[in-house]
Amino acid sequence: MKKLLVSALLVLALGSRVHAADVQVSKQAVHLDGSPVRISGYNIDGENYFKLRDVAAVLKDTSVHFNVTFDSNANLIFIDTETSYTPSGQDASDSLHDPDSIVPSSQLAVVNGEKTKYTGYLIDGNNFFRLRDLGRTLGFWVSYDEASDTVLLKDEALPKKPIITKTDVTIINLESALHQNTKTFSIGDGTTFDFYDFIQDSSIIGVLNDGNQLVVDAYLKDGAMIVSPLHIKYRGNLSVTPKLKVSQSGNDTVMTFPSTALDDATLGIDSTQPFTLTLGVMEGDTFKALSVIDVTAPNTEAAR
Structure with a gap:
């Protein structure tokens, strides 16, 4: 909606980049149930950020699947964990490069009917959200193996938890x-x-x-x-x-x-x-x- 778009424009007006200690295309492998999956994201200050649709594409055939739609009029992302994702044909792309522009994302999502604000960045026009936040709210398992420098995902449903405590x-x-x-x-x-x-x-x-x-x-x-x-x-x-x-x-x-x-x-x-x-x-x-x-x-x- 317009009030959200105004916030985004104000952020853009302050500068094309935000201060971050380290922003780079992630070189970490990502495995689902021990097998490598094709997905690329950014590592920002030691945390992994991915496109929501790319994560949905990776998990579409698992018990922790979710669907993603976008209402451009309302400026809202809708996430439904009851239905599986329909691939767009351009998901899980590995063609990322060092970003030309990066600003904090003001994008809101509605997860199973509940409004949620993820930690994320608008990178070259695309929203990238923190993977651990997605796992927490959507109920999928996320971990990291330091020895192999690998992000680990599992086909294992976990209780869904909000990012912040709500009244x-x-x-x-x-x-x-x-x-x-x-x-x-x-x-x-x-x-x-x-x-x-x-x-x-x-x-x-x-x-x-x-x-x-x-x-x-x-x-x-x-x-x-x-x-x-x-x-x-x-x-x-x-x-x-x-x-x-x-x-x-x-x-x-x-x-x-x-x-x-x-x-x-x-x-x-x-x-x-x-x-x-x-x-x-x-x-x-x-x-x-x-x-x-x-x-x-x-x-x-x-x-x-």
């Missing part, structure tokens, strides 16, 4: 400061809207069961809106069905949020007239607004 919270409701979320667009040829036009830069608040509140992040997954605390020191999420209210000329229509981009056809509106789109949720029979987009009509004078 469990229960989100029961959502609130929003609509004056911060309202934005205006003009209709043009091919103008479309999607879920993230509403969510980017919005200020949605999760109401907890103890009465406290937290700023939450949101993404769309399999048609549901998943909200979780923005700060990763908290664990908890709420799945709700997003609703869309279309308002034009005093008429309101509430629908389940479409799975496709919103356009004139899906909205059923007169695009020559202004209208309002409101993302929200239902509380019983009541529609609760979370984010608003006001859409202006085309400039008919300019079109003549």
Whole structure:
């Protein structure tokens, strides 16, 4: 999402490299159950960092397999340990070279529904994460044999553990400061809207069961809106069905949020007239607004 991208841009603006005592292509062999596997990574300050998809490709036929997908709109990596990885054809490449650029990675991942921030680096445009962190959270065995200078992996499932100790919270409701979320667009040829036009830069608040509140992040997954605390020191999420209210000329229509981009056809509106789109949720029979987009009509004078 945009707020994450801004953080990454700020890091990039500070310099193309970060201070590290030692950054080099790892020369250590990697073995899975005693057999060598084809995977390359970087050794940074004595720790091994690999591409997530490369690790998934190595473990795809084991009991500790996991799948990796990326949602570019939400700027989130999704990791699912219940399904195996489908190779991309470019996994586990051994063509790494001394990096031209390296900055700390700001990339967030959602592991089995839980938001996680791995220690990692953005190296020449690719995220590399610390192997021991991946093993800890995904539940696979990682060790090192100093005598042979070999990284050891095993087809052996271990308990999955978070990187940091988190406080469990229960989100029961959502609130929003609509004056911060309202934005205006003009209709043009091919103008479309999607879920993230509403969510980017919005200020949605999760109401907890103890009465406290937290700023939450949101993404769309399999048609549901998943909200979780923005700060990763908290664990908890709420799945709700997003609703869309279309308002034009005093008429309101509430629908389940479409799975496709919103356009004139899906909205059923007169695009020559202004209208309002409101993302929200239902509380019983009541529609609760979370984010608003006001859409202006085309400039008919300019079109003549």
